[in-house]
Amino acid sequence: MNPTPYLPSGTVYGTLLNFRAEHEALAAQMAQPPYKAPPKAPVLYVKTANTWSPHGSVITVPSGVAEVEVGASVGLVIGEGGLVGSHVLLNDLSIPHASFFRPPVKFKCVDGFLGIGASLRRPADPSAIRVEVRINGELKQRIDFSQLVRPAATLLADVGEFMTLAPGDVLMLGCDLGRPLARAGDRIDISAPGFETLSNTLAQETA
Amino acid sequence: MKHARVIFEGREQHGVAHEHAGRPDAAVRLDDGRVVPQEDLVFLPPLAPTPRPRTILALGLNYADHAKELEFKAPEEPLVFVKGQAALIGHRQRTRRPAPVQFMHYECELAVVIGKTARRVRREDAYDFVGGYTVANDYAIRDYLENWYRPNLRVKNRDTCTPLGPWLVDAQDVPDPMALALRTTVNGQVTQQGSTRDMIFDVPFLIEYFSRFMTLSPGDLILTGTPDGVVDCRDGDVVVTEIERIGALVNTIEEY
Numbered sequence: 001m002n003p004t005p006y007l008p009s010g011t012v013y014g015t016l017l018n019f020r021a022e023h024e025a026l027a028a029q030m031a032q033p034p035y036k037a038p039p040k041a042p043v044l045y046v047k048t049a050n051t052w053s054p055h056g057s058v059i060t061v062p063s064g065v066a067e068v069e070v071g072a073s074v075g076l077v078i079g080e081g082g083l084v085g086s087h088v089l090l091n092d093l094s095i096p097h098a099s100f101f102r103p104p105v106k107f108k109c110v111d112g113f114l115g116i117g118a119s120l121r122r123p124a125d126p127s128a129i130r131v132e133v134r135i136n137g138e139l140k141q142r143i144d145f146s147q148l149v150r151p152a153a154t155l156l157a158d159v160g161e162f163m164t165l166a167p168g169d170v171l172m173l174g175c176d177l178g179r180p181l182a183r184a185g186d187r188i189d190i191s192a193p194g195f196e197t198l199s200n201t202l203a204q205e206t207a
Numbered sequence: 208m209k210h211a212r213v214i215f216e217g218r219e220q221h222g223v224a225h226e227h228a229g230r231p232d233a234a235v236r237l238d239d240g241r242v243v244p245q246e247d248l249v250f251l252p253p254l255a256p257t258p259r260p261r262t263i264l265a266l267g268l269n270y271a272d273h274a275k276e277l278e279f280k281a282p283e284e285p286l287v288f289v290k291g292q293a294a295l296i297g298h299r300q301r302t303r304r305p306a307p308v309q310f311m312h313y314e315c316e317l318a319v320v321i322g323k324t325a326r327r328v329r330r331e332d333a334y335d336f337v338g339g340y341t342v343a344n345d346y347a348i349r350d351y352l353e354n355w356y357r358p359n360l361r362v363k364n365r366d367t368c369t370p371l372g373p374w375l376v377d378a379q380d381v382p383d384p385m386a387l388a389l390r391t392t393v394n395g396q397v398t399q400q401g402s403t404r405d406m407i408f409d410v411p412f413l414i415e416y417f418s419r420f421m422t423l424s425p426g427d428l429i430l431t432g433t434p435d436g437v438v439d440c441r442d443g444d445v446v447v448t449e450i451e452r453i454g455a456l457v458n459t460i461e462e463y
Contacts, residue, residue: 011291012261016356035354043355044364046289049259050422062420103288103356105264110420111326160363162351164293 005054005118006088010168012075012114013159014092016043016100018149018174025177026100034101035097036109042150042158045104047092047172055118055198061109061184063205069094070182071175072133072143072190077120078165081137084123084152085167087191089131089198091115092175104112115188115200121131124194126152126173134189140180148173209454210339211235212232212297214249224374224454232374232454245373250297253341253375254320255347263290263369264417265316265345267358269407269432285408285416288356298373298454301461302346303366304442310349311440311460314433315391315448317384317403318343319410320375325423333411336423337378342456343430344370344448346396347437369430370448370458381452385409387435388451393444401434403450 017023017039030038053059063069071092079085093113097104126145133141150158152173156165165171182188184204189196209224213235225242227234234244254261267286296302304311322338346368347413351361381387384403391399409415413429442462449455 008260011293013360033398037354039353039355041351041359041361042355043353044360045356046291048262048289048421050262050424052259059446101357102286103358105287105289106420109262109289111422120325163291163364164366169291169293 001092005056005116006120007052007116008077008168008170009055010078010166010170011168012047012170012172014045014047014108014172015174016045018042018155019176020147021177022174023170041162042155043100044159045108048109050111051109051114053112053115053200055116055196056200058203059115059202060205061202065095067094067096067181067183068202069179070133070135070188071179072141073130073175074126074129074131074145075170075171075172076126076156078167078169078171080167082165084156086120086122087126087129088120089192090172091188091190091200092172096181100197115154115190115198117195117198119196121195129192130189131190131192132153134191135180135186141176141178143176145173147176181192189190208380210253211373212251212253214251215243215247219251247298250299252295252297252371253373254426257424259316259424260292262421262423262427263292263430264428265290265363265430266408266413266432270401270405270434271407272401272405272435276354282407287323288358288363290369291364294369295371296367296369298370300370301459302368302370303332304460304462305348306462308348308350310350311430312347312437313391313440313446313448314345314347314437315389315399315450315451316343316345316430316433317387317389317453318371319429319431321423321425321427322378323425325414328414328418330411330415333414333416334378334446336414337410338425339375339377340381340384340453341371342448342450342453343373344446344458345430349379370456372456374454374456376453384401387453390449391436392447393438393440398438399436401432401436403431405434406431431439
């Protein structure tokens with residue numbers, strides 16, 4: 001129907017620690033160095049334009065990286081007037097890392113490391129979205145977007161307290177605990193009722 | 208050449224820095240030849256639009272003295288964070304300071320503007336990928352610092368908090384970007400002085416480092432960090448961040 005794959009026209013922001021289970025898994029560490037306190041404001045990062053991989057494309061895993069972490073998420077696509085215009089499925093890949101003290105640029109801003117769904121869906125209640133992640137056809141993760149620390153409206157309000165999201169910007173709702181690992185040769189499918197499935201294949205970088 | 212992008216007579220125009228009333232760079236010569244004093248123009252960030260949102264990388268703790276000032280040991284690899292374009296404003300604009308905060312400081316930084324697509328660039332070739340330079344003032348509000356992806360976006364990605372300009376200076380006009388004097392004045396008092404030669408990770412290193420894992424595109428920015436000497440700025444303060452050969456970027460703090 002629409003042969004041109006969707007790519008964002010604005011900045012893509014990711015959100016850390018916005019699933020309850022993800023937050024709880026780190027809770028014991030939050031009072032310890034280097035964090036010293038639980039986060040107060042939303043913890044955001046940017047998926048720069050060099051990371052964008054349309055649906056169906058092959059994503060290169062850098063040489064020396066055995067596995068990547070698959071962060072399936074839903075992005076709120078900002079429309080006119082700063083309201084959410086639509087939703088998109090996203091595959092936020094990371095080189096696995098244990099510390100969240102410093103910005104994750106070298107782990108998350110690698111070329112190709114954001115799979116982007118082919119099409120947008122008009123907004124329904126985002127808390128009703130259920131996402132499934134399959135690797136080579138095998139179900140690896142189910143994500144329930146009713147389990148957010150900050151539901152979409154709260155997240156938008158708390159982010160809007162310090163920065164304005166412009167039309168075309170994308171704000172990800174977060175990636176739940178239990179993010180599967182994938183390696184070169186794997187096919188990753190991220191699906192949700194009402195969305196076209198987002199598929200990407202990993203390939204090892206050749207020198 | 209020192210290029211500017213300005214709004215004049217209700218539309219965006221390009222021009223170059225021009226002398227006015229005996230003062231260098233005090234005006235802009237528009238492409239139609241008219242010379243307009245700076246005070247009659249609205250300056251935009253001096254960057255051409257890009258087909259995709261530009262990547263704005265910014266360095267923390269990239270001068271040994273500043274790292275010391277902030278009680279951090281010098282990093283072993285670049286400490287980098289990313290901004291969105293909404294943080295950028297032009298020369299002679301206003302930056303908003305939330306009324307209750309205790310410590311909001313400027314950061315005078317050499318900004319590198321990428322000139323051509325850079326992927327796996329070697330240090331010795333790095334300058335071939337620089338299109339030009341400008342001045343950035345990378346304000347931070349320390350009250351909002353948290354130790355999660357620090358410096359977090361609430362500190363560093365606020366609307367209006369990254370003035371940029373006034374000029375994009377062609378790379379060929381800056382023969383040694385690693386030997387430029389920087390200084391900041393607040394209401395005319397010098398509060399920060401340094402030299403780009405004191406960067407921990409210099410421009411060629413940074414281009415090599417980033418382009419190893421992320422392709423840099425024309426118009427992408429690298430803000431290279433700030434030296435010692437940051438002080439709190441209050442409502443109405445006029446902050447001028449200045450770099451030798453590159454320009455003097457004027458900004459006014461406005462409380463809200």
